[in-house]
Amino acid sequence: MTTPHIQAKPEQFASTCLLPGDPLRAKFIAETYLTDVELINSTRNMLAYTGSHQGSRVSVMGTGMGMPSCMLYSEELIKEFGVRRLIRVGSCGSTDPELGLNDLVLAAGASTDSNANRLQFGGYDYAAIADFELLTAAAASARKRGVDARVGNVFSTDSFYHPNRKLTAMLNRLHILAVEMEAAGLYSVAARHRAQALAILTVSDHLITHQQLSSEERERSFDTMIRIALDVAVNDA
Numbered sequence: 001m002t003t004p005h006i007q008a009k010p011e012q013f014a015s016t017c018l019l020p021g022d023p024l025r026a027k028f029i030a031e032t033y034l035t036d037v038e039l040i041n042s043t044r045n046m047l048a049y050t051g052s053h054q055g056s057r058v059s060v061m062g063t064g065m066g067m068p069s070c071m072l073y074s075e076e077l078i079k080e081f082g083v084r085r086l087i088r089v090g091s092c093g094s095t096d097p098e099l100g101l102n103d104l105v106l107a108a109g110a111s112t113d114s115n116a117n118r119l120q121f122g123g124y125d126y127a128a129i130a131d132f133e134l135l136t137a138a139a140a141s142a143r144k145r146g147v148d149a150r151v152g153n154v155f156s157t158d159s160f161y162h163p164n165r166k167l168t169a170m171l172n173r174l175h176i177l178a179v180e181m182e183a184a185g186l187y188s189v190a191a192r193h194r195a196q197a198l199a200i201l202t203v204s205d206h207l208i209t210h211q212q213l214s215s216e217e218r219e220r221s222f223d224t225m226i227r228i229a230l231d232v233a234v235n236d237a
């Protein structure tokens with residue numbers, strides 16, 4: 001089966017797929033952490049690979065930026081390629097003074113300014129939440145690795161350059177930890193298909209202090225997040 005966006009056979013995907021926004025981060029993850037790696041999609045340069053990690057098959061694929069792109073790929077991965085566990089490994093902007101560069105967030109829930117989930121829900125508000133099993137596995141992995149990962153609500157936005165100048169303060173007031181662009185959509189697609197999803201995020205920039213990582217660091221670093229995601233993948237495989 002191929003789709004307009006993914007040219008692969010269903011059996012080429014593992015049932016667990018890591019999903020960075022950046023396809024070059026997918027390449028980096030495949031080349032650095034997996035063995036026996038096969039490139040299984042390059043349509044639109046949205047690179048996807050399957051390989052092995054500690055004896056378990058794992059796939060990794062870029063989703064592009066934003067909910068429309070992430071939801072499209074997630075839907076196809078679940079419906080046409082048999083992917084059942086989708087683990088986003090993304091960057092985010094911290095909205096919390098106590099959450100600094102390179103710190104980790106496990107997105108238990110994802111608020112949003114997007115209409116994408118309302119489109120599927122008759123205009124009502126949908127509470128986009130992570131799969132509990134994946135979330136607790138990631139929290140356990142972080143604990144075991146001595147990593148102080150924060151668990152909480154994030155904000156998935158349609159607008160990287162947000163017009164609301166008071167957004168950061170408003171999010172902080174509601175104890176939302178960070179901003180990114182995909183988790184709320186990923187969670188609703190997974191729920192609709194009874195699949196499991198989790199977003200693990202690393203702080204790449206700080207919306208209060210304006211510190212930031214370089215684009216190369218966003219492509220090639222994030223070792224802790226990737227290792228935790230792979231612990232979850234192997235645990236569940």
Ligand SMILES: O=P(O)(O)O[C@H]1O[C@H](CO)[C@@H](O)[C@H]1O
Nearest residue numbers: 020021022065090091180181
């Ligand atoms: O680093 P990734 O996974 O792409 O995630 C974040 O970075 C992009 C914006 O620069 C958006 O996709 C946002 O969600």
Ligand SMILES: O=c1cc[nH]c(=O)[nH]1
Nearest residue numbers: 091092093179180181
């Ligand atoms: O979506 C994102 C990702 C990183 N940093 C942000 O401010 N927003």
